[in-house]
Amino acid sequence: MTFDDPARADLPPADWATIFRAVLRHGRGVAGCALDIVFPPSCLACRKAVAVHGALCPVCWRQVGFIEKPYCERLGTPFAYDLGVPGLQSPEAMANPPVYQRARAVARFEDGPVRALIHRLKYGDRMELAKPLGLWMARAGAELLAEAVLLIPVPLHRRRLIWRQFNQANALAEVVGRASGKKVDPFALARVKRTVPQVGLTRSQRADNVQGAFKVPEGGSLAIMGRKVLLIDDVLTSGATLNAAARALLRGGAARVDVLVFARVVSAG
Numbered sequence: 001m002t003f004d005d006p007a008r009a010d011l012p013p014a015d016w017a018t019i020f021r022a023v024l025r026h027g028r029g030v031a032g033c034a035l036d037i038v039f040p041p042s043c044l045a046c047r048k049a050v051a052v053h054g055a056l057c058p059v060c061w062r063q064v065g066f067i068e069k070p071y072c073e074r075l076g077t078p079f080a081y082d083l084g085v086p087g088l089q090s091p092e093a094m095a096n097p098p099v100y101q102r103a104r105a106v107a108r109f110e111d112g113p114v115r116a117l118i119h120r121l122k123y124g125d126r127m128e129l130a131k132p133l134g135l136w137m138a139r140a141g142a143e144l145l146a147e148a149v150l151l152i153p154v155p156l157h158r159r160r161l162i163w164r165q166f167n168q169a170n171a172l173a174e175v176v177g178r179a180s181g182k183k184v185d186p187f188a189l190a191r192v193k194r195t196v197p198q199v200g201l202t203r204s205q206r207a208d209n210v211q212g213a214f215k216v217p218e219g220g221s222l223a224i225m226g227r228k229v230l231l232i233d234d235v236l237t238s239g240a241t242l243n244a245a246a247r248a249l250l251r252g253g254a255a256r257v258d259v260l261v262f263a264r265v266v267s268a269g
Helices: 013-038 058-063 091-095 114-123 127-140 142-147 158-164 168-180 203-210 218-224 240-251
Strands: 103-108 150-153 228-236 256-264
Touching (some): 103 127, 114 127, 114 168, 114 228, 114 256, 127 142, 127 256, 142 168, 142 228, 142 256, 150 168, 150 218, 168 228, 203 240, 228 240, 240 256
Parallel strands (some): 103 256, 150 228, 228 256
């Protein structure tokens, strides 16, 4: 049957659009089935078979310490009990408030496969992990995303970026941006000081290490001036890096800075 077949003459334009969309869906479905045959869906953590790509198996899912309400309004750390008080802050937040306004995370860094997922993305060149992790972040940070105007990934120093070849915070921010419809600007903040890795440092050493590490470049001030900004990173440990980044953004003219990460350290120490 050709396009000028008289049998099609009575079809309205809307029906043509419906047929075209159905053909596209069928084509994508066939391609997806072929991909599943070549690369069967497997658990992001343990590699056991799962129903769809980008998922965890039931065993790994149960091991993830997802952070849900009730939690500290400021730090996003979970409370053991629901006291029924909206907007409640933890003693830590009141005693040592962060530079940023609010932080939200998907899960505890210490629990289940979370640490392994972060390390595989960050050091194992598992770039495909950015999509599922970023989508979880978009759901966990929906409240912050609703108010944010601009998403800014925590930048790497140029030498570390050259060595690593990619910035995991930027990869996550791109996914969160697409999911939420928010603009991502990886150039609104620069890391101008080359710091040593934070692993193994005390809280005070971490703060000293990143002091003055970030700066809003000349062009970045125009992007953030008077705007509510959402900083994106993979992990929140002591908060020193995010505090330093938030301080630079506020000094550069941002109206407010919130933080969204995939995982945060919750245990004391």
